[in-house]
Amino acid sequence: MTDTVLLAIDGPRATITLNDPAKHNRLNTEGLGKMRAAIEKADAHPDVRVTVLTGAGEKTFCSGYDLGSIPSGKEARPSSETHKDSFETVMDRLEAMRMPTLCALNGGVYGGATDMALACDFRLGVKGMRFFMPAARFGLHYYPSGLRRYTQKVSPSFAKRAFLLSEDFTDTNLLAVGYLDWLVERSEFNSKIDEISNRLATLAPLSMVNMKRAIEQFAQAEPDIPAIRQNMRECATSEDLREGLAALRERRQPDFKGR
Amino acid sequence: MTDTVLLAIDGPRATITLNDPAKHNRLNTEGLGKMRAAIEKADAHPDVRVTVLTGAGEKTFCSGYDLGSIPSGKEARPSSETHKDSFETVMDRLEAMRMPTLCALNGGVYGGATDMALACDFRLGVKGMRFFMPAARFGLHYYPSGLRRYTQKVSPSFAKRAFLLSEDFTDTNLLAVGYLDWLVERSEFNSKIDEISNRLATLAPLSMVNMKRAIEQFAQAEPDIPAIRQNMRECATSEDLREGLAALRERRQPDFKGR
Amino acid sequence: MTDTVLLAIDGPRATITLNDPAKHNRLNTEGLGKMRAAIEKADAHPDVRVTVLTGAGEKTFCSGYDLGSIPSGKEARPSSETHKDSFETVMDRLEAMRMPTLCALNGGVYGGATDMALACDFRLGVKGMRFFMPAARFGLHYYPSGLRRYTQKVSPSFAKRAFLLSEDFTDTNLLAVGYLDWLVERSEFNSKIDEISNRLATLAPLSMVNMKRAIEQFAQAEPDIPAIRQNMRECATSEDLREGLAALRERRQPDFKGR
Numbered sequence: 001m002t003d004t005v006l007l008a009i010d011g012p013r014a015t016i017t018l019n020d021p022a023k024h025n026r027l028n029t030e031g032l033g034k035m036r037a038a039i040e041k042a043d044a045h046p047d048v049r050v051t052v053l054t055g056a057g058e059k060t061f062c063s064g065y066d067l068g069s070i071p072s073g074k075e076a077r078p079s080s081e082t083h084k085d086s087f088e089t090v091m092d093r094l095e096a097m098r099m100p101t102l103c104a105l106n107g108g109v110y111g112g113a114t115d116m117a118l119a120c121d122f123r124l125g126v127k128g129m130r131f132f133m134p135a136a137r138f139g140l141h142y143y144p145s146g147l148r149r150y151t152q153k154v155s156p157s158f159a160k161r162a163f164l165l166s167e168d169f170t171d172t173n174l175l176a177v178g179y180l181d182w183l184v185e186r187s188e189f190n191s192k193i194d195e196i197s198n199r200l201a202t203l204a205p206l207s208m209v210n211m212k213r214a215i216e217q218f219a220q221a222e223p224d225i226p227a228i229r230q231n232m233r234e235c236a237t238s239e240d241l242r243e244g245l246a247a248l249r250e251r252r253q254p255d256f257k258g259r
Numbered sequence: 260m261t262d263t264v265l266l267a268i269d270g271p272r273a274t275i276t277l278n279d280p281a282k283h284n285r286l287n288t289e290g291l292g293k294m295r296a297a298i299e300k301a302d303a304h305p306d307v308r309v310t311v312l313t314g315a316g317e318k319t320f321c322s323g324y325d326l327g328s329i330p331s332g333k334e335a336r337p338s339s340e341t342h343k344d345s346f347e348t349v350m351d352r353l354e355a356m357r358m359p360t361l362c363a364l365n366g367g368v369y370g371g372a373t374d375m376a377l378a379c380d381f382r383l384g385v386k387g388m389r390f391f392m393p394a395a396r397f398g399l400h401y402y403p404s405g406l407r408r409y410t411q412k413v414s415p416s417f418a419k420r421a422f423l424l425s426e427d428f429t430d431t432n433l434l435a436v437g438y439l440d441w442l443v444e445r446s447e448f449n450s451k452i453d454e455i456s457n458r459l460a461t462l463a464p465l466s467m468v469n470m471k472r473a474i475e476q477f478a479q480a481e482p483d484i485p486a487i488r489q490n491m492r493e494c495a496t497s498e499d500l501r502e503g504l505a506a507l508r509e510r511r512q513p514d515f516k517g518r
Numbered sequence: 519m520t521d522t523v524l525l526a527i528d529g530p531r532a533t534i535t536l537n538d539p540a541k542h543n544r545l546n547t548e549g550l551g552k553m554r555a556a557i558e559k560a561d562a563h564p565d566v567r568v569t570v571l572t573g574a575g576e577k578t579f580c581s582g583y584d585l586g587s588i589p590s591g592k593e594a595r596p597s598s599e600t601h602k603d604s605f606e607t608v609m610d611r612l613e614a615m616r617m618p619t620l621c622a623l624n625g626g627v628y629g630g631a632t633d634m635a636l637a638c639d640f641r642l643g644v645k646g647m648r649f650f651m652p653a654a655r656f657g658l659h660y661y662p663s664g665l666r667r668y669t670q671k672v673s674p675s676f677a678k679r680a681f682l683l684s685e686d687f688t689d690t691n692l693l694a695v696g697y698l699d700w701l702v703e704r705s706e707f708n709s710k711i712d713e714i715s716n717r718l719a720t721l722a723p724l725s726m727v728n729m730k731r732a733i734e735q736f737a738q739a740e741p742d743i744p745a746i747r748q749n750m751r752e753c754a755t756s757e758d759l760r761e762g763l764a765a766l767r768e769r770r771q772p773d774f775k776g777r
Contacts, residue, residue, distance in 0.1 A: 100682050121678045138503030139463035141470055141494035144487045151477035153674050156412050159474045160380045164359050164467050204657035208682050215677045218669035221480040221739040228662045235659035244656030397762030398722035400753035403746045410736035415671050416699055418733045419639045423618050423726050480739040
């Protein structure tokens with residue numbers, strides 16, 4: 001039996017693949033547990049400098065959470081909302097990964113998967129992909145951190161169009177409103193993933209880890225300035241900075257160790 | 260005598276029309292009182308799922324507040340700044356409407372009317388429309404909630420271009436900077452209003468009301484997470500969610516009751 | 519010997535020119551001191567209504583801070599991070615200028631200069647210009663206020679693309695993501711500077727000064743509402759507002775005094 005969530009670590013790059021194309025790479029509770037495990041493994045691996053999240057097939061990146069798993073009415077179990085493999089908790093864990101993350105949207109993105117992409121640092125789309133968030137079509141209220149990500153990482157207007165109007169977005173719309181960072185033809189999709197991943201793999205890890213955290217704090221209007229200054233000093237006295245400046249002088253590629 | 264502010268309620272849709280085209284649909288204190296009354300009536304009406312705000316005529320949506328009514332010098336009455344029919348208070352009341360609001364900009368938008376549009380959830384523009392905010396041309400300082408809306412709902416850059424430079428914006432500029440959500444030809448204007456309104460009318464009211472409030476809180480960086488979680492639980496156990504999921508299974512349109 | 523930072527005050531317009539084109543208008547500690555002095559002089563001058571910041575030559579606006587001046591390893595002097603002529607301190611001083619500021623990007627913008635542009639209110643680019651932020655290429659951690667400006671004044675996505683991925687941006691990318699407010703051909707560059715500066719020079723100073731401060735506060739999610747209301751009352755009773763409304767009635771150009 002094939003696994004529905006795959007993790008491959010190839011040198012500095014981890015790739016998490018949602019691998020259930022017959023079901024539009026939809027996630028159920030079991031899949032969420034596998035995804036959390038893959039995230040934690042990639043995040044703890046000392047070689048990993050970038051994690052790519054993508055889906056199998058050419059039709060759909062992911063159609064979100066299996067609606068059959070959504071509790072409603074008598075079956076609602078509010079106490080389980082924040083259990084460790086809830087959709088919200090796993091997306092928050094993805095957002096908290098130390099090193100940069102790239103969501104490579106190989107096809108359409110729907111429901112909770114639209115927030116999965118926002119929990120990554122970068123979003124690459126493929127021409128022809130589509131997007132919608134059906135919460136208001138069923139009567140669902142989305143969880144707080146997802147509403148926050150839409151509002152802070154794209155814009156309040158986009159959050160309203162997606163959640164209140166449940167608008168269908170086309171590929172070029174998604175680029176125009178800032179949901180996608182890049183939009184490429186399918187023939188260029190894999191080479192663009194390589195280009196972005198390879199670049200991230202060569203940059204200074206300590207610098208990326210700490211600046212990622214600082215940017216997240218500013219995005220949430222809760223910067224911890226003393227901690228940011230401490231991280232800044234740590235980078236200023238790091239082996240990596242000495243190596244980076246030496247490589248610049250010597251016109252060669254730096255070899256960063258992350259310390 | 261024709262009324263300068265019209266309210267029409269047609270099933271789930273309320274339409275507020277600024278109806279003084281000879282005066283560019285400008286509002287004076289009396290008009291603001293009428294507008295507040297219309298907003299409150301639409302907001303309290305149990306059938307209303309979406310409120311459309313538009314202007315009569317094809318030239319101007321609204322040219323803002325009647326400058327002759329602006330107090331200056333000896334006539335300035337600071338105590339009246341926040342009285343219940345001040346421009347600021349009425350715009351804040353519009354922003355606080357429970358259900359989604361669509362500003363249908365049938366023509367140019369100037370002065371305080373530019374903020375009226377931002378106090379709505381969605382902005383639909385018509386090709387050829389223009390925009391400017393003349394506050395700095397006269398020496399006015401705009402009220403705080405208007406400066407907030409520009410900054411948080413579009414961007415600090417747009418707020419500076421509009422308020423500090425008093426820049427004239429064209430229709431395509433307004434779309435590019437994110438002030439407009441959609442820009443259509445005049446021949447498609449009414450059908451686009453219908454499309455958006457009809458969709459909003461079919462979605463789950465409880466879900467829209469609560470997510471609207473949460474998105475506003477995140478936009479203002481003041482989320483009340485426990486209250487958002489409580490609203491989320493309310494939706495999760497609502498009749499609406501059961502109806503929504505049943506309709507999905509039965510491949511039919513849901514019939515939401517808002518409870 | 520030619521000075522590396524020039525200040526020219528011509529009526530209401532101050533122009534600060536980075537004037538070391540052979541070195542890509544790069545700044546060292548001495549240049550930063552000269553820049554701070556120019557900023558303070560322009561900011562204190564009673565006639566100045568707008569400050570234009572630009573670079574000499576057609577190739578580069580500024581390539582940032584002289585990397586040879588960056589402390590690393592044993593030479594790191596954390597205590598000097600916030601001394602009065604540090605890059606961070608001078609950029610913060612630029613951002614705090616009372617009247618509007620225009621960054622006229624006459625060519626490429628790299629490193630710390632990308633933040634210098636964000637510390638200005640408006641950014642005008644010239645076709646063909648390029649942009650990158652190399653911090654993560656060397657292992658540097660950028661200072662907090664720069665990370666804040668990127669995140670709050672453009673977007674979290676742009677901050678991540680610039681700092682974490684160290685992406686190379688083209689002129690049209692910079693316009694699309696909202697880093698540039700305007701992008702013009704080189705043949706139109708000077709006339710666009712004049713157009714923007716001349717307009718700012720005619721607008722009401724008290725209104726611009728106070729609204730600039732309020733917009734900055736909202737951008738940082740720390741508005742001082744009572745102070746904003748007080749400034750609003752000050753404008754409402756100002757000579758400038760009386761002059762502005764009189765000029766409107768009399769169909770003439772207003773002559774503002776800033777009081």
